[in-house]
Amino acid sequence: MKVAEAKALSESSPAADGATPVIVSKGLTVGYKLHRERKQLTALRNINLTINRGEFVVLVGPSGCGKTTFINAIAGLVEPWEGTIEVNGRPVTGPGPDRGMVFQDYALMPWRTVESNVRMPFELQNLNLSKEEMNERVRRYIKLVDLSGFEKSYPYELSGGMKQRVGIARALVSEPDILLADEPFAAIDAMTREAMQSELERFVANTGQTVVFITHSIDEAVILGDRVVVISYRPGQIKEVVDVNLPRPRFDYDVKMLPEYGEMRDHIWRLVKDEALQTARGVQ
Amino acid sequence: MATLDDSDRTSVEAHTDPSRIQDTGWTMSEVWSRYGPWVVTIVNLTAFFCLWQLFAMSGAINPLFLPSASSMFEALWHGLTTTAPPGAVVSGSIADHLFYSLRNLSIGLAIACVIGIPAGLLMGGNKYVEMILSPYVWALASLPRIALVPLFILFLGFTVKMQITIVVLSAVFPIMINAWAGVKTTEKSLLAAAKVFGASRSDLYTKVVFPYTLPFIISGVQQGIGRGLIGVIIAEIFGGSNGLGYLIRRSADTFNSSLMYAVLLVLVIVSLTLIQFTRWLEAYVAPWRHMDRL
Ligand SMILES: Nc1ncnc2c1ncn2[C@@H]1O[C@H](COP(=O)(O)OP(=O)(O)OP(=O)(O)O)[C@@H](O)[C@H]1O
Numbered sequence A: 001m002k003v004a005e006a007k008a009l010s011e012s013s014p015a016a017d018g019a020t021p022v023i024v025s026k027g028l029t030v031g032y033k034l035h036r037e038r039k040q041l042t043a044l045r046n047i048n049l050t051i052n053r054g055e056f057v058v059l060v061g062p063s064g065c066g067k068t069t070f071i072n073a074i075a076g077l078v079e080p081w082e083g084t085i086e087v088n089g090r091p092v093t094g095p096g097p098d099r100g101m102v103f104q105d106y107a108l109m110p111w112r113t114v115e116s117n118v119r120m121p122f123e124l125q126n127l128n129l130s131k132e133e134m135n136e137r138v139r140r141y142i143k144l145v146d147l148s149g150f151e152k153s154y155p156y157e158l159s160g161g162m163k164q165r166v167g168i169a170r171a172l173v174s175e176p177d178i179l180l181a182d183e184p185f186a187a188i189d190a191m192t193r194e195a196m197q198s199e200l201e202r203f204v205a206n207t208g209q210t211v212v213f214i215t216h217s218i219d220e221a222v223i224l225g226d227r228v229v230v231i232s233y234r235p236g237q238i239k240e241v242v243d244v245n246l247p248r249p250r251f252d253y254d255v256k257m258l259p260e261y262g263e264m265r266d267h268i269w270r271l272v273k274d275e276a277l278q279t280a281r282g283v284q
Numbered sequence B: 001m002a003t004l005d006d007s008d009r010t011s012v013e014a015h016t017d018p019s020r021i022q023d024t025g026w027t028m029s030e031v032w033s034r035y036g037p038w039v040v041t042i043v044n045l046t047a048f049f050c051l052w053q054l055f056a057m058s059g060a061i062n063p064l065f066l067p068s069a070s071s072m073f074e075a076l077w078h079g080l081t082t083t084a085p086p087g088a089v090v091s092g093s094i095a096d097h098l099f100y101s102l103r104n105l106s107i108g109l110a111i112a113c114v115i116g117i118p119a120g121l122l123m124g125g126n127k128y129v130e131m132i133l134s135p136y137v138w139a140l141a142s143l144p145r146i147a148l149v150p151l152f153i154l155f156l157g158f159t160v161k162m163q164i165t166i167v168v169l170s171a172v173f174p175i176m177i178n179a180w181a182g183v184k185t186t187e188k189s190l191l192a193a194a195k196v197f198g199a200s201r202s203d204l205y206t207k208v209v210f211p212y213t214l215p216f217i218i219s220g221v222q223q224g225i226g227r228g229l230i231g232v233i234i235a236e237i238f239g240g241s242n243g244l245g246y247l248i249r250r251s252a253d254t255f256n257s258s259l260m261y262a263v264l265l266v267l268v269i270v271s272l273t274l275i276q277f278t279r280w281l282e283a284y285v286a287p288w289r290h291m292d293r294l
């Protein structure tokens, strides 16, 4: 299959089965202290997941199930309560240049222009790039997310979807090994979204990046993911990991027309629906 | 690594084509919304002073309490165009006193900024500094500063030092408290983003907390200017022989109501100018905040 070949090529030291684990979560339990109520909330319980180099893993699950918490743990923004989370064989102790992130709430600096926001990773970490290379990359990634001409705009002058695309460019500009994307296309209209999905698929096939991607759209999960991880509601646990064995590039093969696509989609949809129903019952 | 040069996505490009940003001409209503307020204000103020003049000329109120607008403008013109002869002990000129008051106000504000901004930032950034300083800051900030004037007259006499001290005390707390609040309310997600992209601890302060806090500091300075102006006038009214406050007291003592009204008008103008200056400063350093207000 095409994917397997592409992956094998991009691998520096492939293991026997051609897969190098990049992100390894063992018995990961994470939560938050609720200061006001002297309580603590377990957001994720006992997560066991291994993500290999070049893999595209999509997380789905009802709102509040702990998807953002999981990628925050990978990013090093929250500490495990129990269990371990390792990136490239080392326990995560904090953020690092090997991981880039697209934030659910954009998190753009309002005092910086589009260009300056995208350039920010270069200011904060030393990547041994020349000035010209940095400028070139900033320009290239702004073009990739289709914001050429808006370099000098401030975030308040942009629409929600445009802000989100600035966030995507900022995460990609340093070309990190691992891309953590928290609902990166949520605010983008259906047409542009499809174009960006296809763009992203092509992009990561070229770079060999490992992607952990959160979405609420099951179509998006199936169309993009090598594996779809369904997370159950509070505390979030892995309910099922679904392998998506569809040919890539998915947009060239028009996989939405394949019967397997529909089956996969229905299967995941049922899993998520059960969870969502339990959520609704829990609320009552 | 990445090969993106083949990104020819004509379907998407239409959405965000830069050519959508076009120069638009001026319509009549835009011209009016821009210059209309000025026209209205000028007509309004002219009418106000004319009515005042007519009312004063009618003799309904003793000119000692309400001089005519024309005599006030005359006193103003005279006061602003003449200066005291060299060596004079007491000046009758508004310009001299205005300069004196403004100088003390500026020095006091500068000192208040130099103390207040770092202190506020430190209080926001370090919980021990906050714990130790906050009771004093709240106590002094809530105390009416005018109550301290006699104390400082006792310490320092009717000196420039006393007046500047009052200005500093008046202005330093709003500046400090605003800077403190700015640091405290810095958005968590912005800090998280900076951390993810490699910010060190000092980067977090210089690249996130400080720019986020800057508009707070400016509005602190804005409040500080207002309070400082009150401080400087009160200090001068209490004693001394210089400054606009002194001139108000003296014009009252000498029953010179035209001069007093002229000084009050100068104060209004000074205060409005300073406020406008800080608004402009805010719009300049924090345009993203300015947009919210419109
Ligand atoms: N900073 C925080 N402090 C306290 N509780 C938090 C915090 N962040 C998240 N939580 C709680 O942790 C749980 C998981 O949150 P998380 O943001 O990971 O959910 P999510 O799956 O990303 O949801 P969504 O799809 O709505 O973004 C939620 O129940 C939430 O209440």
Ligand SMILES: [Mg+2]
Residues within 6 Å of the ligand: A067, A068, A069, A104, A182
């Ligand atoms: Mg989330």
